[in-house]
Amino acid sequence: MKTIINPPYSDWEKYAKRPAFPAEDLEEKVASVLEKVRLEGDSALKNFTLAFDKVNVENIKVSSSEIEIACAEVSTELKDAIAIAVNNIKVFHESQQINEAIVETISGVECWRKSVAIEKVGLYIPGGSAPLFSTILMLGIPAKIAGCKKIILCTPPDENGKINPAILFTATFLGIEEIYKVGGAQAIGAMAFGTETVPKVDKIFGPGNQYVTKAKELVQKTGIAIDLPAGPSEVLVIADSSADADFVAADLLSQTEHGADSQVVLLSNSAELMEEVKVSLNNQLQLLPRASVAEKALENSFFVLLNTINECVDFSNLYAPEHLILAIDNAELFAGKIKNAGSVFLGNYSCESAGDYASGTNHTLPTNGYAKSYSGVSLDSFVKKITFQKITKKGIQNIGKTIEIMAEAEQLLAHKNAVSIRLKKLQDEK
Numbered sequence: 001m002k003t004i005i006n007p008p009y010s011d012w013e014k015y016a017k018r019p020a021f022p023a024e025d026l027e028e029k030v031a032s033v034l035e036k037v038r039l040e041g042d043s044a045l046k047n048f049t050l051a052f053d054k055v056n057v058e059n060i061k062v063s064s065s066e067i068e069i070a071c072a073e074v075s076t077e078l079k080d081a082i083a084i085a086v087n088n089i090k091v092f093h094e095s096q097q098i099n100e101a102i103v104e105t106i107s108g109v110e111c112w113r114k115s116v117a118i119e120k121v122g123l124y125i126p127g128g129s130a131p132l133f134s135t136i137l138m139l140g141i142p143a144k145i146a147g148c149k150k151i152i153l154c155t156p157p158d159e160n161g162k163i164n165p166a167i168l169f170t171a172t173f174l175g176i177e178e179i180y181k182v183g184g185a186q187a188i189g190a191m192a193f194g195t196e197t198v199p200k201v202d203k204i205f206g207p208g209n210q211y212v213t214k215a216k217e218l219v220q221k222t223g224i225a226i227d228l229p230a231g232p233s234e235v236l237v238i239a240d241s242s243a244d245a246d247f248v249a250a251d252l253l254s255q256t257e258h259g260a261d262s263q264v265v266l267l268s269n270s271a272e273l274m275e276e277v278k279v280s281l282n283n284q285l286q287l288l289p290r291a292s293v294a295e296k297a298l299e300n301s302f303f304v305l306l307n308t309i310n311e312c313v314d315f316s317n318l319y320a321p322e323h324l325i326l327a328i329d330n331a332e333l334f335a336g337k338i339k340n341a342g343s344v345f346l347g348n349y350s351c352e353s354a355g356d357y358a359s360g361t362n363h364t365l366p367t368n369g370y371a372k373s374y375s376g377v378s379l380d381s382f383v384k385k386i387t388f389q390k391i392t393k394k395g396i397q398n399i400g401k402t403i404e405i406m407a408e409a410e411q412l413l414a415h416k417n418a419v420s421i422r423l424k425k426l427q428d429e430k
């Protein structure tokens with residue numbers, strides 16, 4: 001872990017960067033996987049699953065008996081925890097339903113907007129290094145609230161060709177029954193183009209590794225919508241001397257265990273706090289079962305000592321973290337200055353894991369600096385907003401002249417005529 005002490009502002013851009021470890025020929029490799037899936041359908045899915053997941057899968061679709069067996073294997077304790085998380089995530093996402101008013105822009109001209117669910121959506125649930133069943137909650141709950149008619153789910157099988165029981169239980173709990181055993185770029189190709197077994201969808205959602213993220217980027221060019229670029233997890237903590245060093249270290253470690261390509265960052269105005277966090281980090285690291293993954297992620301991570309919390313906020317805005325924790329005095333005050341972040345956690349007790357699982361906010365968030373321009377997944381991600389308008393005779397008389405003048409100035413006389421013809425009719429009726 002690198003520590004950078006009071007870097008000059010001109011160097012900030014250089015430091016505020018993610019590690020890049022793209023697989024060799026990533027784009028070429030993913031493009032060829034997608035093309036094979038498009039041309040060969042299920043047989044390509046099975047071949048790639050054998051090649052990348054090292055397992056022979058006979059039936060790509062998960063059967064109802066597999067689901068039944070899996071649901072019985074999940075403990076009551078976990079089922080109860082999932083039910084509480086579902087409730088919180090539901091409440092928060094339901095609050096995003098807004099009924100927009102009909103607006104009369106000028107007498108006789110009414111405009112309004114309506115949210116209409118995207119009909120067919122495909123959810124990708126990562127399963128390479130950990131079975132992220134919590135991601136089903138983050139995608140499935142808003143999809144259900146939005147009213148998406150067809151919701152399918154793809155996730156990679158384990159070495160025995162099975163899907164983790166918690167994934168099957170969570171999907172079933174939300175009423176998602178179409179589940180396919182396929183992961184990586186091949187899963188994205190299947191949902192984008194459709195195969196004999198996997199249906200084509202209108203929009204693909206979900207985080208994933210570099211193969212998944214690249215595949216989403218590439219299929220987007222073929223006309224399929226995607227949610228956002230959601231790659232390796234990251235967290236940036238801004239902490240002052242009021243922070244609890246053990247809490248800060250625990251929060252940093254929480255995101256390092258997602259993968260060696262994750263990055264965590266600590267910004268502080270206190271050298272003492274930074275030293276305490278380092279000691280705590282090393283102590284807590286020893287206790288983690290995934291310590292070797294976390295250690296690798298720490299190698300790509302860094303601490304920056306700055307003069308003030310305002311400077312820390314400015315650096316963070318430049319970095320645009322997926323998750324931002326403000327472990328500082330007056331966190332609310334500084335929260336108003338945050339311009340770029342996926343999700344913000346205020347105060348010493350707002351740990352990032354809460355947002356990952358159960359507080360209610362969505363954990364599918366933009367990484368790699370995309371928080372500068374993208375929002376995380378929300379109810380809006382699952383709808384299209386269609387605008388409507390109703391113009392009366394009086395309305396066209398009120399805005400007709402304006403449209404005619406503008407159309408003529410653009411030299412689009414057919415546009416002008418569509419108005420003029422109506423105005424003339426109204427004139428003739430008089």
Ligand SMILES: NC(=O)c1ccc[n+]([C@@H]2O[C@H](COP(=O)([O-])OP(=O)(O)OC[C@H]3O[C@@H](n4cnc5c(N)ncnc54)[C@H](O)[C@@H]3O)[C@@H](O)[C@H]2O)c1
Nearest residue numbers: 126127128129156183184207208209230232233258364365
């Ligand atoms: N940003 C977010 O909102 C968010 C949320 C959750 C997880 N994540 C991130 O998602 C990622 C999940 O990654 P993962 O790997 O655990 O699971 P994954 O499901 O994304 O990827 C596993 C699949 O990758 C494919 N694959 C593996 N090696 C390959 C190779 N050499 N060539 C081609 N394909 C290959 C396999 O088919 C495998 O099924 C992590 O980086 C995690 O940090 C991000």
Ligand SMILES: N[C@H](CO)Cc1c[nH]c[nH+]1
Nearest residue numbers: 132134135233234356363
């Ligand atoms: N931190 C991840 C998003 O970057 C989400 C997650 C799922 N499970 C645990 N964490």
Ligand SMILES: [Zn+2]
Nearest residue numbers: 233254255356
């Ligand atoms: Zn996490």
